[in-house]
Amino acid sequence: MTDIGKPQDPHRLRNNIFIIAGTVVVVATYLYLIIAQPAVVDADFKLNGTAAVIPLVGYVLGALLIAAGAINRLPTTTVVLVPVAILINIVVGQITAALGLPLYLDSIGTILVGVVAGPAAGAVTGGLANVIWGLTLSPLALPFAIVAIVIGALAGWAARLGVFRTYWAPPLAGILTGIIAALASSPISAFIFGGATGGGTGAIVQAFQAFGNSLLASTTLQGLLSDPLDKLITFTIVMLILLALPTRFKQRFPFVRQYNVLPGMKKKSAAQDKAAA
């Protein structure tokens, strides 16, 4: 395989501006929601419409900017991996549902790509996976694209830190990713959809509300109930898949070679790092 890992990119600055602008929009939206906590209905029971527009526009726009900036940074070897990873997400998600397991397991491909190809690739996979979901299954998936982007990027950063070199750290990283995913997605369910995101999860949200929790607290609790366990299992499955991969595959990815991220590999010394660069 020819090494086309780091092509000369004339638009590097533009791509980085896209990613930074997208991140700023998303973080600003998130802070607005958490600090202002705009109500769908205000105190005198008047419908508050504009409050929901800000998260909707902010999250979708931010996610698109990040995905557009990140995808242009990826080499061809990684871009062709993305559709396959999205398909793995969809199909494994469906197998899980067919087996009747009480989990989603619909981000295995995203996390796999994040680990072998880096945070930018993971983010692109997550974001576009939700676009595909929106196109084929339910448009409600689109505002949640930013959550999938965060999950993919976190998987990449975890791999870079060496989480997947060990056998015990991936499940822990999975729990942490799950908690962050729950915190990222709960304001979307609460403020854009008023908790109305689906039959099953919706029912759990209503149940938490019945116990006197606010809408945001209810969607957060619902997320914390399912996401950490789901990501714990997803990260563990990804580790098992990585163990089963033949060495030939593992060595093919520039990100893997650069940071030695996979099980059984050793952390590179600073001198080796310099020599590689």
Added chain:
Amino acid sequence: MSTLYLDRPSPVHRLNPITKLIGVVAIILLVFALPYWWAPLAILVLIVTPAALLARVGGRLLIVGGAILVPLLIVVAIGQGFFNAQGETVLFALGPFEFKLEGLLFAAAVGGRTAVLVTAAMLLLLTTHPGKLLAALTQNGMPPKMAYVISSTLQMLPTFRARADSILLAQRSRGLKTRGNPFRRFAVLVPLISPLVLGVFVDVDERSTAMEARAFGSTGKRTALEVVPDPLAEKIGRWIVILLAVGALVLGFAGFYPNLEWP
């Protein structure tokens, strides 16, 4: 392709995809901008339904939209009706639980908005071939790599599903039990997923070499093989729709809309 697209001869189908996309965005902004309980319903009846009938996809929209929305709306109506904290006016009681008007209105508002969001987006997907949508978006500045990822995922989805099915059947014929308690069923996942992942990783290698040989990674400006027509009238129409939607939104932020009394 396993998308929602329905090929029908209609004026809505012939519109430029960008025009339709902007129309959908405008409808969604409008439904959030208007602070009235009946706004989502009005938009569904006055905009979405006529457009669906004009595009001759009404029945299909009802089926696919209903499949998503009906369970969601039922759960929200029951949950909010009984448990919304702002509820005061009791409509009826079921044992110790009281069903309240304010909760039902809240459910109507959030459910109605979600319904408009889903149906408007589905109208776009039902009337626009994904290839045409992606071509139009690429011509308007979307990264070509993004178009590649989306279109190739959509094209590979049926074969990939077939492959997953055959792996499931093959493992079952070797005695893999896919029923039983949750832990056993979970243990089944790994022997199912590994062959799937390994199989596709092999294909990826060849594909990337072939594509790189055809200048896929080139950063130069690209030309389109199929140019999606974009008449001037539609361009003007788009701007008017954008201005109307943004205007409605600005008025909403400014608190312009009068507080209509609930009858």
